[in-house]
Amino acid sequence: MVKKVSVRHVLNCLIFSALCGHMSICKASEKKPESDVSVSVHQSGNSFEVDVSYLTHMDACNAFAFITNYEDAKNITGIIESKIISRTDNKVVVERKAKETVLLFHIEISSTIEYTEIPYVGLNFEQIHGDNKIYRGTWRLDSKDGLTRLTYHSLIEPGFNAPKFVMAYFIRNSIRHRFESMAARAAGHLNSSKCP
Structure with missing residues (x-):
């Protein structure tokens, strides 16, 4: 049975664990795959700037097909739903839900994101x-x-209040894990039928 709790309760548990020096219990121990995924998270006030990059064995067409396969994102660690709700020219609106596990509790995050596609160059969102x-x-x-080389940059300001070090820990760990999962999927990505 999954126990649903408030974000505040989870954050209080994180603070308690951090103060007691038991941060290792927040994630089950697992062997991380070796990859060239570079993740940098910088905090500025209540916001976080995230920079990620990794190299793939794909040409520009296949890499673009990979990052614009919005519905396949649900196969990336932490994403539980990702569906296109509208598409007009180079604008795509995607509804996405993610679930993060902190300690033994689950946090669900929902968002509707508008992507502006720039073929073979990238996306703005x-x-x-x-x-x-x-x-x-x-x-x-x-x-x-x-x-x-796929390069991601974002600015995130979480919609809940928590001590900055707790938010930083949460974002750093969930971001790294998610992009390592994405890089592993990119490594196994087959050539897209959209590419010559």
Whole structure:
């Protein structure tokens, strides 16, 4: 049985664990795959700037097909639902739900995101409705010799109040885990039928 609790309760548990020096119990121990995923999280006030990059063995067309496969995102760790609700020209609106586990409790985050596609270059995105106060950013593709570096940048301001170090810990760990999962999926990505 899954026990649903408030975000405040989960954050209080995190604070207690941090103060007691038991942060290792927040995540089950697991062996992390080796990858070139680079993750950087910088805090500015109540907001976080997130920068991620990793190299894939895809050309620009396949990398673009990969990052614009919005409904496949539900196969990435932490994403439980991802569906397109509208598409007009190069604008796509996606409804997404994520579930994060902190200690033994689950937090669900919902958002509606508008993506502006720039073929073979990347995406711009912004939350138009959801649980975060701010969530916007970009994906950029840098291709050379059949390889593509995917670079992600975002600004996130969570929609709940918590001590800054708790939010930083939560965001750093969930972001790293999610992008490592995405990089692993990219490594196994087959050529898209949309590409020559």
